[in-house]
Amino acid sequence: xxxxxxxxxxxxxxxxxxxxxxxxxxxxxxxxxxxxxxxxxxxxxxxxxxxxxxxxxxxxxxxxxxxxxxxxxxxxxxxxxxxxxxxxxxxxxxxxxxxxxxxxxxxxxxxxxxxxxxxxxxxxxxxxxxxxxxxxxxxxxxxxxxxxxxxxxxxxxxxxxxxxxxxxxxxxxxxxxxxxxxxxxxxxxxxxxxxxxxxxxxxxxxxxxxxxxxxxxxxxxxxxxxxxxxxxxxxxxxxxxxxxxxxxxxxxxx
Ligand code: ADP
Ligand code: MG
Numbered sequence: 062x063x064x065x066x067x068x069x070x071x072x073x074x075x076x077x078x079x080x081x082x083x084x085x086x087x088x089x090x091x092x093x094x095x096x097x098x099x100x101x102x103x104x105x106x107x108x109x110x111x112x113x114x115x116x117x118x119x120x121x122x123x124x125x126x127x128x129x130x131x132x133x134x135x136x137x138x139x140x141x142x143x144x145x146x147x148x149x150x151x152x153x154x155x156x157x158x159x160x161x162x163x164x165x166x167x168x169x170x171x172x173x174x175x176x177x178x179x180x181x182x183x184x185x186x187x188x189x190x191x192x193x194x195x196x197x198x199x200x201x202x203x204x205x206x207x208x209x210x211x212x213x214x215x216x217x218x219x220x221x222x223x224x225x226x227x228x229x230x231x232x233x234x235x236x237x238x239x240x241x242x243x244x245x246x247x248x249x250x251x252x253x254x255x256x257x258x259x260x261x262x263x264x265x266x267x268x269x270x271x272x273x274x275x276x277x278x279x280x281x282x283x284x285x286x287x288x289x290x291x292x293x294x295x296x297x298x299x300x301x302x303x304x305x306x307x308x309x310x311x312x313x314x315x
Contacts, residue, residue: 062087062122062232062263063108069116070103077103079287080117085232085280087122090264092274092295095284096310101267104284105234108265109154110147122231126150152180155225159237161217163209169196169220170205173227180228188227195223199253215246219253226257233257235266269314275299283307 063085070078077100085091093101106112108119110126119126126142142150163172173192177183183191196205199219209217218238225233235254239247251273258264258277268274274281274295281298283290285306291298302308 064120067117071115088261089279090258091280092278093267093282099284100287154232155230156234161221173224199223214242215249
């Protein structure tokens with residue numbers, strides 16, 4: 062579903078991703094771990110075409126996302142896709158951030174129904190029916206008419222997940238979805254993510270929730286300073302890490 066090859070990303074002189082190779086098969090869950098500043102968010106943002114990449118290639122479902130390549134004479138050439146193509150590609154990918162980013166002036170239901178109406182041109186009644194189903198799926202049927210300010214952080218984050226699912230994504234990206242939550246609210250969000258994984262969704266999840274990684278991930282990736290230090294099954298990376306950097310990171314988060 063996701064193929065990342067030799068991905069480089071620079072912000073000016075700052076080399077943030079230094080040749081990342083990663084494959085996320087359809088229907089699998091990839092958990093990305095790593096210290097702050099190691100490039101995890103940037104990796105997700107590149108997959109979602111929120112950042113222009115500096116080198117390498119990213120394919121999602123076999124389709125090439127925008128990239129830059131070095132030609133034979135050593136010059137760099139950008140392969141830019143038409144904004145319409147980028148918009149179509151991005152609409153297949155759902156993203157959930159650390160902060161919930163709900164529209165404050167819309168109810169939970171309206172937040173979930175908004176994009177399918179605006180982007181897909183779905184009829185309002187149809188979009189509301191689907192939004193109702195999705196709120197039920199994340200356990201929030203009784204909160205459909207509430208505004209974000211009337212919801213707990215965990216509930217808001219579950220609305221954000223429902224909102225991403227409303228576009229029928231083939232791939233879901235989660236960037237530290239529980240880091241901003243009070244500890245007692247983390248479990249309800251992870252439970253929704255676990256159900257989503259069991260339903261067969263392809264997921265890339267940046268999180269420090271090692272228990273979630275152990276239970277749900279097919280692949281665990283440990284990143285540090287813009288490179289993947291190691292990757293493998295949860296048993297391999299969490300249970301028997303091969304690199305000192307991974308061991309010391311795990312010692313801090315466990
Ligand atoms: P992580 O998510 O692992 O904490 P990030 O991908 O957010 O790491 O950041 C990696 C590095 O890239 C950091 O040094 C950060 O300051 C830098 N960075 C991220 N986004 C930008 C940006 N838009 N402009 C400049 N530097 C950035
Ligand atoms: Mg980050």
